[in-house]
Amino acid sequence: METKLKSVAARNGIFSDSYGSFVMYPQINIIDNALVEGGLKNINIVEIEMTLFVKQFDTNVGFGSCSKTLKGSGNTISDAVKNAFSKISPNDNTYAYFFTDVKDKIKQYYRENKEKMIKSARTMAAQQQYEQAFALLMTYPSSMEGSDEVQDVAIEIYKKYQDATCSAKIAQARGAISTQDYEGAIDILATVDSESACHEESLKLIEQIGTEIRDEQKRELEMQNKLIDNAMTLESKRIDAIREIGVEYAKNHQPRITYTQIIK
Secondary structure (H helix, E strand, O other): OHHHHHHHHHHOOOEEOOOOOEEEEEEEEEEEEEEEOOOOOOEEEEEEEEEEEEEEOOOOOEEEEEEEEEEEEEOOHHHHHHHHHOOOOOOOHHHHHHHHHHHHHHHHHHHHHHHHHHHHHHHHHHOOOHHHHHHHHOOOOOOOOOHHHHHHHHHHHHHHHHHHHHHHHHHHHHHHHHOOOHHHHHHHHOOOOOOOOOHHHHHHHHHHHHOOOOHHHHHHHHHHHHHHHOHHHHHHHHHHHHHHHHHHHHHHHOOOOOOEEOOO
8 A cells, every 4th residue: 555655646746755744644444345255265345435634744734635435355354455455546636636735735834834934943943952943944845935045044053053063073083083093084074064163173183184094095085175165065065964964853753654745
């Protein structure tokens, strides 16, 4: 069933298995179950009502539902149910109309709540709940009008996050250098933002590493330096880091359920 629903979602431009704010989930009811006797084996025939719901995860507010009746048969009830699920068609217009309506409602939700989201994220950041702030902001669809403003706020908060965490990164890098784990130290220092309070110190450590590592490692270090100082890649690195932190927070703070992100 999961595979079928993913196919339905993909057919309608939905991105699945993500950590978003809106979720889709099914509810299954067996309406009728009959046993047909005769021949070598009895046949179970089932009629199932499958209802798809969409809701906002945090508020539990519903944004729509659609129902579909499915019929299946098999030697057992379980086989009959599986047979019914196999008849879910990604091309069914019922789902197309449903997702079109839901996506319109979700876009309207974001338009009406963008400023509230930004205010909430800044409040979280002021309380040093940076990961939670990133998780909230990263639910805003990048394809929607207003995403640039949301992204700017995320970068603003990310700089504060960097200032709050860079001292620990410097300490980790020093520890790696002390054990001659230069590659590990480089990886850590590469995550220090060039506008953070620790940037100058990170550059000094990179210089220190440069005097101690082998020629082939030096070449890798030069490439890392180019990435760190290249303004063209800086914003991209920040957004990738913000998204990674936000997704990790969502993974660790949501119940373990399977759901589908509706709009990206």
